[in-house]
Amino acid sequence: MIYVVGHKKPDTDSVCSAIVFAYLLNEWKKAGCKIMKVDEEAVPVIQGEPNAESKFVLEKFGISVPEIMTDGEGKKVALVDHSDKVQSLDNIDKAEIIAVVDHHKIGDVTTPNPILFVNFPVGCTATVLKFLFDKTGVAIPKDMAGLLLAAILSDTVVFKSATTTDMDKEAAEELAKIAGIDDIVNFGVEVKSKLSDVSGMSAKDIIMRDFKDYNMSGKKVGVGQVELIDLKAVENRMEEIYNELAKIKQESGYHTIVLMLTDIMKEGTELMVVTDEPKIVEITFGKKLEGKSVWLPGVMSRKKQVVPPLEKTFANL
Ligand code: MG
Numbered sequence: 097m098i099y100v101v102g103h104k105k106p107d108t109d110s111v112c113s114a115i116v117f118a119y120l121l122n123e124w125k126k127a128g129c130k131i132m133k134v135d136e137e138a139v140p141v142i143q144g145e146p147n148a149e150s151k152f153v154l155e156k157f158g159i160s161v162p163e164i165m166t167d168g169e170g171k172k173v174a175l176v177d178h179s180d181k182v183q184s185l186d187n188i189d190k191a192e193i194i195a196v197v198d199h200h201k202i203g204d205v206t207t208p209n210p211i212l213f214v215n216f217p218v219g220c221t222a223t224v225l226k227f228l229f230d231k232t233g234v235a236i237p238k239d240m241a242g243l244l245l246a247a248i249l250s251d252t253v254v255f256k257s258a259t260t261t262d263m264d265k266e267a268a269e270e271l272a273k274i275a276g277i278d279d280i281v282n283f284g285v286e287v288k289s290k291l292s293d294v295s296g297m298s299a300k301d302i303i304m305r306d307f308k309d310y311n312m313s314g315k316k317v318g319v320g321q322v323e324l325i326d327l328k329a330v331e332n333r334m335e336e337i338y339n340e341l342a343k344i345k346q347e348s349g350y351h352t353i354v355l356m357l358t359d360i361m362k363e364g365t366e367l368m369v370v371t372d373e374p375k376i377v378e379i380t381f382g383k384k385l386e387g388k389s390v391w392l393p394g395v396m397s398r399k400k401q402v403v404p405p406l407e408k409t410f411a412n413l
């Protein structure tokens with residue numbers, strides 16, 4: 097059995113790309129594939145509960161929620177949407193990685209043998225998968241096309257994120273035709289709106305829903321992101337969220353935690369920061385941290401506009 101899995105705290109790309117890559121691997125097993133030999137059945141798994149957006153997407157296209165799996169020991173695995181050990185299954189070193197399909201910076205997993213490793217600097221893993229379908233001549237069924245489209249719209253924030261490429265847009269257009277979605281942008285806003293309702297959530301749940309750990313020059317750094325249709329949804333909870341950030345920082349020994357409160361419509365991010373070294377904010381973003389947060393116009397992407405410049409700052413501290 098091959099377990100196909102995305103990163104911890106799964107987002108829609110990690111959930112949908114795991115499902116669709118498992119489908120593709122099974123097609124390759126049946127019909128043969130010119131890139132790699134697939135001998136075993138592939139099954140998608142996720143490392144935690146899917147979020148409200150992912151649940152909406154799965155329901156919309158009639159796909160059941162994958163099983164949760166958190167430990168990779170002794171398993172054959174294919175990774176999607178990550179190649180960093182900290183974001184992967186527990187005991188990933190004791191798993192056999194047979195493939196990686198991703199769109200992030202290259203992480204730290206290694207393999208003893210050559211494997212399929214496809215990483216494009218595009219907006220979404222689903223876009224890379226679309227390429228692999230096309231390249232190997234496998235038709236994309238309607239439901240799988242819907243999942244891929246939703247993942248692209250989610251990851252690229254309906255094409256507004258700086259990570260968006262022409263390849264993402266082209267893939268989305270072709271996928272929308274297959275999936276029978278007429279108005280791509282309208283569907284994208286509907287998908288994104290599912291995570292915008294944070295009214296019933298605790299501050300901790302808001303922070304941790306899409307939260308990633310990084311090792312930046314030996315310092316433990318956490319970067320969370322909340323994408324909102326309107327920043328007003330958290331306006332009167334800033335104090336509460338900040339206090340929770342400070343608590344998490346202390347309890348888990350972070351040097352710095354930044355929380356991106358991203359306004360999808362205004363296309364910018366209110367960056368909330370708790371840190372041992374407040375000057376990193378000004379060094380990294382050219383704006384002084386006054387109070388708890390700072391508004392960064394045009395900043396929408398964690399992996400392109402926040403993590404790399406932060407890593408650079410930490411390297412030069
Ligand atoms: Mg992801």
Ligand code: MG
Pocket residue numbers: 109110177199219220221251
């Ligand atoms: Mg992704």
Ligand code: MG
Pocket residue numbers: 107251
């Ligand atoms: Mg994401």
